[in-house]
Amino acid sequence: MRIELNGSPVETGSSTLADLITERGFPEAAVATALDGVFVPRNARSGTALTAGARVEVLTPMQGG
Template sequence: MKLIVNGEPKEIAAATLEELLALMDYEGDWLATAVNGELVHREDRPAHSLNTDDRIEILSPMQGG
């Protein structure tokens, strides 16, 4: 399926947001995720279905300062 992940087009076979994160090797409870501009909470990721051309943002905390 064609998705836009963090602004980059990707072809990924993931049906849910949780599957996408696993396929892209994102792990941890500290991630923030949004699909089409709407925040998706951690507990909602397994049931959040993805559709072609969805825009997914995956944010992780930065270290340093």
């Protein structure tokens, strides 16, 4: 299915947000996620279904000054 990930269209076979995090190689414990503009806590990702056209944001912490 086609979704938008961090502003870019992507094809994914993932059915949940947790599956997408794994599929894309994000460090699960070190990212924040949002689906269609709504924050999704880490413990809710496996129960958060993805649908075609979903807008997903995955944010990783940045270091530096």
